[in-house]
Amino acid sequence: MKNIIRIGTMLGADAVPPLGQKLFDFGFECLAVGFGSRSYMSDMAVYEDRVMGTIADNDVKVSCLTCYSNLLGYEQDDEDGRKTWEALIDNAHRFGTDLVCGFAGRVPDMPIHENMARFAEIVTPLAKRAADKGVRLAFENCSMGGNWWKGSYNIAHNPKAWEMMFNAVPMDNIGLEWEPCHQMVQLIDPIPQLKKYAKAGRIFHIHGKDATIDWDAIKEHGIFSPDQWCWHRTPGFGDCNWADIISILRMNNYQGNIDIEGYHDPVYREEFETMGQVHALEYLKFARGGTYTPNIFG
Numbered sequence: 001m002k003n004i005i006r007i008g009t010m011l012g013a014d015a016v017p018p019l020g021q022k023l024f025d026f027g028f029e030c031l032a033v034g035f036g037s038r039s040y041m042s043d044m045a046v047y048e049d050r051v052m053g054t055i056a057d058n059d060v061k062v063s064c065l066t067c068y069s070n071l072l073g074y075e076q077d078d079e080d081g082r083k084t085w086e087a088l089i090d091n092a093h094r095f096g097t098d099l100v101c102g103f104a105g106r107v108p109d110m111p112i113h114e115n116m117a118r119f120a121e122i123v124t125p126l127a128k129r130a131a132d133k134g135v136r137l138a139f140e141n142c143s144m145g146g147n148w149w150k151g152s153y154n155i156a157h158n159p160k161a162w163e164m165m166f167n168a169v170p171m172d173n174i175g176l177e178w179e180p181c182h183q184m185v186q187l188i189d190p191i192p193q194l195k196k197y198a199k200a201g202r203i204f205h206i207h208g209k210d211a212t213i214d215w216d217a218i219k220e221h222g223i224f225s226p227d228q229w230c231w232h233r234t235p236g237f238g239d240c241n242w243a244d245i246i247s248i249l250r251m252n253n254y255q256g257n258i259d260i261e262g263y264h265d266p267v268y269r270e271e272f273e274t275m276g277q278v279h280a281l282e283y284l285k286f287a288r289g290g291t292y293t294p295n296i297f298g
Helices: 014-027 042-054 076-095 113-130 159-169 190-199 215-221 242-251 270-287
Strands: 007-012 029-033 061-067 099-102 135-139 174-178 203-208 210-212 230-233 259-261
Touching: 007 061, 007 135, 007 203, 007 270, 014 042, 014 210, 014 270, 029 042, 029 259, 042 061, 042 076, 042 259, 061 076, 061 203, 076 099, 099 190, 099 203, 113 135, 113 159, 135 203, 159 174, 159 190, 174 190, 210 259, 230 270, 242 270, 259 270
Parallel strands: 007 029, 007 259, 029 061, 061 099, 099 135, 135 174, 174 203, 203 259
Antiparallel strands: 210 230
16 A cells, blocks of 8 residues: 555654653654754663554554754754764664654855755765665755855755755755745745655655745735744645645655644644644645545456
8 A cells, every 4th residue: 555644743752652642542643753962862762662652552653753953063062963863863763764854954154055065074974874774864944044145054945955965965865854834934836846856756754834925915015024924834724735735745656744843833822732733633634635445446
């Protein structure tokens, strides 16, 4: 059977035991499990017991392990993050996944194209280490407040940057942890690039996060006004048609999952956070065609 594209959410590794079963009772089917930048100091066997013990009696998968550190930075916390990536690569098999995700990193305030030598220096040995263990690496497309010329945390937020990254480290086991929201807030139509990079096999993981663009505000005040003109949204409340997104993924044999990234919606947050995420779960299941039903038509 081809991948049904499971729908899940994101949890820190320590939050899986207290929250996991409650989420599974709502119908969440997978988890992106997060680790901090100093998690390399932890006993991964302990986390294996906590996470896998929680999901053992449920039809739930770990989509990926994540660490959102600055891979390219020069501070001690950045070095700790790189060691955590190594630890997650080495231990991904414990969690039944072959995918480690996070930010590509950035040398602070250096233009993206000038980061490529550093990217190749850091990511090439990580990608080789991962390939030796059958693991893939995916970089999230969040700008973290930066642009092409300046920024502090991530270079992987623009298609031109992706091409430079793939050329700098020409290995098939590096790809994208993609979501439409981070493209929409740059006024990029996410669908054409999804078609291109899904066809190229570079989409490894999807974050379930959308955006709403207020075109009236843009037409009246532009994008440099103090007036807000876009909002991050939980799927089901934003501008994207996720049935189209999932259809594109399926037509290109996407083998990953979609994990909802919460805590951003301006309405469905705080006391409405669970409500919003459960709505997104149900909406995304509907968008994928509902519950998988074996074919009886031959």
